[in-house]
Amino acid sequence: MANKILEMKNIYKTFENCEALNDVSLYVEKGETVAIIGASGSGKSTLLRSVNGLVRITKGEIVLDGEVIASSNEDTEFKGIKGGAIKQKNGSTEAKYLPDNLFKEAICETGMVFQHFNLFPHMTCLENITYAPIKVKKIPKEKAIERGLSLLEMVGLKNKREEYPAKLSGGQKQRIAIARALAMEPDIMLFDEPTSALDPEITGEVLSVMKKLADRDTTMIVVTHEMGFAKEVADRVIYMDSGRIIEEGSPEEIFYNPKTDRLKAFLSAMIKTN
Ligand SMILES: Nc1ncnc2c1ncn2[C@@H]1O[C@H](COP(=O)(O)OP(=O)(O)O)[C@@H](O)[C@H]1O
Numbered sequence: 001m002a003n004k005i006l007e008m009k010n011i012y013k014t015f016e017n018c019e020a021l022n023d024v025s026l027y028v029e030k031g032e033t034v035a036i037i038g039a040s041g042s043g044k045s046t047l048l049r050s051v052n053g054l055v056r057i058t059k060g061e062i063v064l065d066g067e068v069i070a071s072s073n074e075d076t077e078f079k080g081i082k083g084g085a086i087k088q089k090n091g092s093t094e095a096k097y098l099p100d101n102l103f104k105e106a107i108c109e110t111g112m113v114f115q116h117f118n119l120f121p122h123m124t125c126l127e128n129i130t131y132a133p134i135k136v137k138k139i140p141k142e143k144a145i146e147r148g149l150s151l152l153e154m155v156g157l158k159n160k161r162e163e164y165p166a167k168l169s170g171g172q173k174q175r176i177a178i179a180r181a182l183a184m185e186p187d188i189m190l191f192d193e194p195t196s197a198l199d200p201e202i203t204g205e206v207l208s209v210m211k212k213l214a215d216r217d218t219t220m221i222v223v224t225h226e227m228g229f230a231k232e233v234a235d236r237v238i239y240m241d242s243g244r245i246i247e248e249g250s251p252e253e254i255f256y257n258p259k260t261d262r263l264k265a266f267l268s269a270m271i272k273t274n
């Protein structure tokens, strides 16, 4: 059986008066690149964020690398904890999660890259990359630096090792953010519209780093508006609308043979704006 790095089962997320995720199920196998497409507000970010705890799910189950990290299912036992729902002050519920320390350990297996790079401004590029491996993973400094330099080389920015983020272009910042996430050697990389904040002429340099990662069989989920990238690089494409997965398939199926009117309309709108 194929090796599933991530499994999300029947996930719901309700914000005050909005169903951001409505019965979403998805898996990612080792080495796969999964692209998620869909209009703004369809729940793509909420889905990614629920994997690393930035968003806590209302209902469902999340299994990361074989370990249950959240579950609202009473029958689930994880790390000695029984699953189920926790009632919140405002009357809503939240699935049970691993206790904070174990959860933090588990989500070290995910690397997240955001639309806005979120680099540490007071650290050089190399320090940005080596900080978490040294502090969190307790990797010896020399080893972290060695690996940091090879990651800088991989993203084509070895000459910027002593530079501070403020001196970099948006595309360079994003390449550093990717290197920083990879430095923790995560099992899965999560990209949330990594090129949306960039000028069109520099999105290519970031997409080509991501393509390189995909070619090296890095396991990744990429939320993107770059249909060309999804078509060319993804193994599987997921189309979301209104908090649900509407269609899922190979790039050929999604882009050349869409089944639903909603996806057809979305794709033709994307062609017009690109
Ligand atoms: N922290 C939040 N509080 C309240 N509503 C939110 C929050 N985050 C997202 N939402 C709502 O959830 C829905 C899905 O949002 P999001 O996941 O950001 O969509 P996408 O990334 O596809 O644009 C939207 O209606 C959005 O307004």
Ligand SMILES: [Mg+2]
Pocket (backbone or CB within 6 Å): 044, 045, 046, 192, 193
């Ligand atoms: Mg989003």
